[in-house]
Amino acid sequence: MNGWFHSWRAAVRIARRDAWRSKGRSFLVLAMIALPILGVSAADLTLRSAELSPQERATRLLGAADARVSDPGYGGVPVQQSPDGQMTTPADKEYDTQPVPEGHIDVKKALPAGATLLEDTNGYGKLRTAHGLLHTGIRELKAADPLAEGILTPLDGRFPQRPDEVAASSRFLEESGLEIGGTLAARGLEREYRIVGSYEVPDDLRALQVNALPGAFLEPLRKGLEASGMAVPDISTEHLVKLPADGGHGFTWNMVQETNAKGAVVVSRAVLVDPPANADVPIFQREGYTPFDQSLSADKSALVAVATVVGLAMLEICLLAGPAFAVGARRSRRQLGLVGANGGDRRHIRAIVLAGGLVIGVAAAVVGTVLGLILTFVLQPVLEDSFGQRFGAFDVRPLELLGIGALAVLTGLLAAVVPAVTASRETVLASLTGRRGIRRSNRVLPVIGLVAALLGASIALYGSVFSDQFVIVAGGSALAELGVVAMTPALVGMFGRVGRWLPLSPRLALRDSVRNRGRTAPAVAAVLAAVAGTVAVATYATSEDAQLRAKYEAQLPYGAVSALTVEDGGRDVPAIREAVQRHVPVEVRADVARIAVGRAGCGPFSAEAGCGRSEVVIPKANECPLWAESAPPGTDPAERFSKEERRRLADDWRCRPGGGGYVPTVDGLLVADAALLKVLGVDDPAAEKALAEGRVVSFHKKQVDAAGRISLRVVTDAKAADEAVERNEPVPGEVKALPAYQVPDGTASYGVAGVLTPAAAEAAGLGTVPMGSYYSTDHLPGSEQRQRLDDDLAKVGSEVHLHVETGYDSENSIVLLALTVFAGLITIGAAGIATGLAQADAEADLKTLAAVGAPPRVRRTLSGFQCGVVAVMGVLLGTAAGVLPAIGLRLTERRQQERWYQEGRDAGWAGVADLPHVPIVIPWETFGALLVAVPLGAALLAALLTRSRTAVARRTAA
Incomplete structure (x- = not known):
């Protein structure tokens, strides 16, 4: 034992001196091994730091509160939830097959007595900026309250303290061109707010958001939008809850379930930090609610992927560093020969060369790990901006870093194995004189390599043709590659x-x-x-x-542009057309309108009082039998058709899905002239003739009946129609039959279901509202043109659906x-x-x-x-x-x-x-x-x- 220790100690000393003497070669090998270690250690530190601890996640979500309570909108029926509150469902399983009740509750009544509450309300609005309008999140939270500490991070200035003050996220200030001390207003709201500070949302650094006091912004905005007849954005309110000082261990899982019984959902700090077992969570016992991240197959797949990457990285480093150790062994032939001449045997020669790998491996482990620590610390702000969220504490796990360093040492030793064996086989005379002697090629290794390559290729072929497990393909490919490596000489x-x-x-x-x-x-x-x-x-x-x-699926022909709006009865359409004409190289412009039913200002999807819609009625003969409206509700095709019938119907033209594209209407019908066909690339003289004759040009075969007509249902009360659909009753409304022309199959329509002229719509008694235009261009608009167009459209009051077809990117x-x-x-x-x-x-x-x-x-x-x-x-x-x-x-x-x-x-x-x-x-x-x-x-x-x-x-x- 003592002799073994001293021999290895001497070998390490010789290897260290040789490495120091040949600094260039040593640095090269060290860099080869250290660079992957640097990358792996930096990745480990980054992932561990980015992975928030349960306490850190709770602080960002709850601040200093014990819980966050919300109303799921189930009308107060008991609910079940996951520990993190991401999954909720009514507790009664009868709602799995019946409509879930709707309604709201007063969550304050579901909380323990003496609890302190702080409202947190979220909504959206279009805020006026230095450039125009910007769709922005609005958060009403008294962020200066100690209960909210940690949810928003102040950067400059302060949080609002008065109803006419707001703070803004740094990203909003950057995008809007506004500054602290300036004023801010919203579309639909006359009053202005003074910007008194900036902040960031730790979990979303790219958030476009402003912060105001509860009740100071969203409620006045809602009233202003309603008075102007504009759409009102959704507003949701939650409550931060602080239990009394004698509340014990916080909001426990039992308390969460008690609150669930009263119809409220709770995200608790105590539950996030120490979640209950899955067996104690009722929702996890229901089919379809098991969290995927706890799946053993996911963990196994991740482990296989990591092992494969690490294994290939070690193989590549060994192959790269091996020749460098061979260089050192050859340059040290005389020194190794002297060791043999003085009584050293082959194991001492091997020990010296292996010690070189050990020395370089240890140095690479230290250098790579230290550089990984420094690099991660320095680049953390850049990484946080890239990921879009702040990391938690700088999480250094010594055992993991030691494991990564041990990998470097092992790699260095493995890379020196072949040179060590080769150096030990040389005779003392050959080492001292520099003679190489006669070398014979190894005839066994190529044969083994050929067998391994053929076997690996066969395994990979089997895995790809007869199995769905890519692990088999990866294993066979790796074996084949190792076989080729063995055949390399x-x-x-x-x-x-x-x-x-x-x-x-x-x-x-x-x-x-x-x-x-x-x-x-x-x-x-x-x-x-x-x-x-x-x-x-x-x-x-x-x-x-x-x-x-x-x-x-292209939304439009290459280079084409569409600019559409369904707000405010088309009031801003002229301004939209002018902006596009000013910044886009327009070749052909096709103005389009939509069919409007009901009072002015109603959108195509509005279900408010006085609003209606139009919809195409599919003839019974053209309905897909698999999903026909006349089929019994809740029945599956497998219950009504055999497998052979389902296969046959899957090929039926009536069951084929429509093409890509998007038109912001219910029925996909547009009111336009022949210019739209030209922009859409429809080269069909018969279609142009049909439009001139007052017929509807249809792009969907299912819409046209045997008599060559399209049936259009005019629904005057959209809300009543929706209720009839839920009850599986006939939809009320007048049905009008319009003569139609069906374009040949395969014609791309880009989401347009049909086109009729303004004259044909007027003749049918249909009201129309301007919606925008489609444009063909001489060439694709450049980046600067797009930016200027977006800037002008941001100044338009309505929301604009702008699309420039750039093709597959x-x-x-x-x-x-x-x-x-x-x-x-x-x-x-x-x-x-x-x-x-x-x-x-x-x-x-x-x-x-x-x-x-x-x-x-x-x-x-x-x-x-x-x-x-x-x-x-x-x-x-x-x-x-x-x-x-x-x-x-x-x-x-x-x-x-x-x-x-x-x-x-x-x-x-x-x-x-x-x-x-x-x-x-x-x-x-x-x-x-x-x-x-x-x-x-x-x-x-x-x-x-x-x-x-x-x-x-x-x-x-x-």
């Missing part, structure tokens, strides 16, 4: 056969790489590992991008570019290691070249080609290895979606008539960049960093 030898067709310098570089496979193979394997991961992600991302592009291009750059850096680093080792090994060859008259630039050229050769071989092998897991994953997803598709057809669901499109797309551009740009960059960088002249060598001591 043999594959490097095969690459050497192309050298006969190359010029002198690349031929020398390739032959040198083949002759010294011990240093070339690990570097190629490192490049392979880096490129394989990049290729796998790039292939999957490109394929998914193609799938999303195919699924994308892929975010994967940035991802692919980042992956390519990452792979390039890894490739250049790995190839650089191989180049450094090549220069150490080929020093004698370079001196021989210089002695026979080779120009000085040969050293630089040879160094560049050595680096480029390693990069090319690694990129080619990595590309082949990386495509496999991506294809396997896509095939697995294809099978899964096809199974869902078949299940949907069996159930007769709407919208499943088309077979899911899950393509496999190879990113040839990324492959080209990796194959051409990366090796070329690596070669040029190596050539530039290599001296073209070498110093005169001194005679090696015998």
Whole structure:
């Protein structure tokens, strides 16, 4: 035991001195191991700090209160809730099949006697800013009250103390152009408020919000909007509750359930900090209310994902750092030979090289962890702004950081294993004289690698074709990649056969790489590992991008613009049209209106007194049998049709869903002329002729009956109609039949169900209200044009539905570019290691070249080609290895979606008539960049960093 300790102590001392003597090489290896440790430790610190403790979450939600009580709007019937109050339902299960009662209660009566209450009311309004109007949240909370401390964080100034004062969130002040000390007003409200301070919402730093005293803003705003005939926003009120000083242990779970019995919902500090067991929560015992985050499968999937990422990261670091330790072992051959000459055996040689990995690993662990701490602390404000919320306390967990540091030490030791074994096998004579002797290639390892590659590919193929478990695909792909890594020495030898067709310098570089496979193979394997991961992600991302592009439903033709409003009876439509004409390169403008029923100012979805609507009546013959209105209420298609019938009906044109797009009306009908058809890209002379003849142009086949007419129901009382629908009774209203023309199937309508001219609407006795316009453009409006247009529309009193069709916008291009750059850096680093080792090994060859008259630039050229050769071989092998897991994953997803598709057809669901499109797309551009740009960059960088002249060598001591 004592001898073992002293031998390892000596080995560590020798390794430490050698590392200090070769600072450049040591720094390179240390950086390779420390950078991932830095990233992992920084991620751990960031996630732990961002993850709020139960007490911190309670403070941000409740301030200093014991609980927050709200009315769920169930009319006072007993309720059940989750401990955090996110899930609520009436306690009586009869409401699972019956309509839930509506109504409100006085929550004060549901609370214990002597409790202190503080109102917290939330609503929205359009506030006037320096630019126009801004849709903003309005919070009425006495934020200066000690009970609310922690909910809002003051930044500058103070919270309001008078009814005519407000404080504003910093984001609101930034967006609105207003400042502390200025005034603020709202649309529909005559009075003004003085801004006395700024604050932030810790859980939502991007919140556009103003804070006022209870009753000072929202109630006057509601009255003003009602008086002006404008829509009134929803307002919700909750109460912060502080129990008396003798309240015991706070608002306990038993007290929460007692309050639930009185019809109120409670979020309690005591329950958030110490939640009850799931078995003690009644709502969790009901079907469909089990929280997913407690699922074992979710934890298992997360654990598998983390283990896979960590394993691949360790493999890649070992492959990258292994050649560097081989460099150190080769440069220390004489020193290791002296150890053998003085009685040291192979285990001492292995111990010295392994100690080098231990020393570098410990240093990397310390440096990476310390830098991770510093980086996380410095970047915390930036990360908080990026995440949109403030972190909790700076959470340092020593055990987790020690585990991450141990990972660095283990990685350093694993990276030094192969160089240690190789160094220990050299004879003392060869180490002292520098002779290499005859080296034979290992014939067993390539065979094992080939078997592993074939077996892994078979497993991945099985997982993608016959199983839905991606873990099988990932495991098989990893095994196949390790097999390719094991075959790398043999594959490097095969690459050497192309050298006969190359010029002198690349031929020398390739032959040198083949002759010294011990240093070339690990570097190629490192490049392979880096490129394989990049290729796998790039292939999957490109394929998914193609799938999303195919699924994308354009709202309008490319470059077209729509600006619509349904407020205030179209009063602001002229101003909206003028703003669009001023900032958009308009080619064709199509003015549209909507059918209006009832008093002026009613919106298309309004259910207020005096308001009505129009709706298209689907003929009975055109109703989908699966979901026909005449079907018994509450019955499932599976109860009325067999599986074969449901499959057949899923393909029926009557059951196919409508196209994409959005028109803010109930029936999708627009009142317009032929210009709208031109903007929508409908090239159909028959449709233009039908409009001129006064017929309705229909885009939905289901709307037109056998006689070629569209039936339009005019509902004068929308509220009564809604009540009739709930009672499953006929909807009251006059039905008008209008002649129609059905456009050919497949014509894109972008949400428009039909078009009729103003003259046809007038002839049918239908009132109309201006709604806005559709525009085709000469070219897509730029960013500055959009900003100026948004600024002008913000000054319009009505809410405007603005859409500019820019087409499918892929975010994967940035991802692919980042992956390519990452792979390039890894490739250049790995190839650089191989180049450094090549220069150490080929020093004698370079001196021989210089002695026979080779120009000085040969050293630089040879160094560049050595680096480029390693990069090319690694990129080619990595590309082949990386495509496999991506294809396997896509095939697995294809099978899964096809199974869902078949299940949907069996159930007769709407919208499943088309077979899911899950393509496999190879990113040839990324492959080209990796194959051409990366090796070329690596070669040029190596050539530039290599001296073209070498110093005169001194005679090696015998």
